[in-house]
Amino acid sequence: xxxxxxxxxxxxxxxxxxxxxxxxxxxxxxxxxxxxxxxxxxxxxxxxxxxxxxxxxxxxxxxxxxxxxxxxxxxxxxxxxxxxxxxxxxxxxxxxxxxxxxxxxxxxxxxx
Amino acid sequence: xxxxxxxxxxxxxxxxxxxxxxxxxxxxxxxxxxxxxxxxxxxxxxxxxxxxxxxxxxxxxxxxxxxxxxxxxxxxxxxxxxxxxxxxxxxxxxxxxxxxxxxxxxxxxxxxxxxx
Numbered sequence: 001x002x003x004x005x006x007x008x009x010x011x012x013x014x015x016x017x018x019x020x021x022x023x024x025x026x027x028x029x030x031x032x033x034x035x036x037x038x039x040x041x042x043x044x045x046x047x048x049x050x051x052x053x054x055x056x057x058x059x060x061x062x063x064x065x066x067x068x069x070x071x072x073x074x075x076x077x078x079x080x081x082x083x084x085x086x087x088x089x090x091x092x093x094x095x096x097x098x099x100x101x102x103x104x105x106x107x108x109x110x111x112x
Numbered sequence: 113x114x115x116x117x118x119x120x121x122x123x124x125x126x127x128x129x130x131x132x133x134x135x136x137x138x139x140x141x142x143x144x145x146x147x148x149x150x151x152x153x154x155x156x157x158x159x160x161x162x163x164x165x166x167x168x169x170x171x172x173x174x175x176x177x178x179x180x181x182x183x184x185x186x187x188x189x190x191x192x193x194x195x196x197x198x199x200x201x202x203x204x205x206x207x208x209x210x211x212x213x214x215x216x217x218x219x220x221x222x223x224x225x226x227x228x
Contacts, residue, residue, distance in 0.1 A: 004154065036219070043116060044155075044203065044219035089154065098145065098207070099168075100217070102154035 002027040006090040006103030013080055013110050021075040021106045023064075023090035031092040033057075033066055033073040034100070038087045047075075047088070080110045114139070116206050117186075118220035125194045125227050133189040133223045137206030144187045145217060146179060149201040161187060194227045201225075 007022040025031065035047040035057070048057030053068035064075045073090060090103040117136040125131050137144050142163050147155040148171075160168040161181035172179065176194075181187040191198055201224050205217040 041221065043118075043221045044205075046216050091154075098143070098160055098215075098217075099157045099171075100147075100155070101157070102147075102149075104152060104154045 002031065002092060002094065002101045004090050004092055004101055004103040006088075007106055008104070010107040010109060013108065015082060015110055015112050016079045017110075019075070019077045019080045019084070019108065021088055021090070021108070023073045023075065023103060025071050025073065025090075025092050027071075027092055027094065029095060030068075031094050033064070034091040034093070035062070035064055035073070035075050036089040036091060036102075038089070038105075040086070044089065080108075082110050082112050084108065085110045116204055116218050116220035118202075118204050118223050120223060121221060123223055123225050125225065127195060127227060128193050131191040131194050131198070131225055131227075133191075133202050133204075133225070134186045135189070135204030135206075135220060136186040137204075138218055141206035141208050141218070143207045143209065144181050145205045145207075146187075146189050147203045147205065149203065149222075151200070155203055158189075191225075194225075196227050199225055199227045 003026045032051045034049045036044040037047045038044045048059040050057040050066035056065045062077045064073050087105045087107050089105045091100045093100050144161045146158040149155045158171040159179045176192045178190045201222045203222045205219045207217045
């Protein structure tokens with residue numbers, strides 16, 4: 001079945017450092033890919049998404065590119081802030097499906 | 113506009129008791145999804161409901177678990193005779209329609225169930 005594997009955490013960074021969280025997937029067909037973020041005490045929020053190969057999703061300085069050849073959707077941010085401290089989840093859904101398959105989540109802590 | 117509201121945030125139950133988890137979707141949303149996150153794992157789909165209907169319960173354990181979304185009131189995930197292995201975070205999400213490229217599901221904060 002469809003599955004997502006993401007980089008294990010926790011990840012601790014200094015402010016203004018570069019962040020990368022790796023995500024690879026296994027799926028039949030052409031899934032949609034997502035990154036969700038959960039800030040402390042809050043629910044999961046959609047951070048960005050990409051629905052076809054070579055699409056780049058971006059939001060709040062974060063970017064991820066849908067790479068079909070490597071079945072990857074790595075999340076990157078060039079300069080993190082303390083407010084980016086959160087748990088990040090990579091997820092996929094089959095075309096027009098409502099079910100999301102999630103990775104285990106990566107906890108990111110940014111220190112001032 | 114309030115987001116998806118789940119309560120309680122934390123629930124402790126002894127083995128053999130019942131657990132009831134509530135989810136109020138966002139205003140105007142008629143589709144509800146429940147997910148479970150076991151320790152060290154990703155969220156796993158459990159069930160998809162519309163008002164008064166279960167659309168897909170393929171992720172629900174066959175016994176002890178049930179879900180409903182009545183015409184009035186919140187969606188309820190009910191776990192009977194809880195066991196330690198039911199300890200997990202349970203997340204609810206809602207959407208205005210049932211899926212598709214431009215449909216975003218909005219998640220609640222989750223209920224953390226601990227069975228002692």
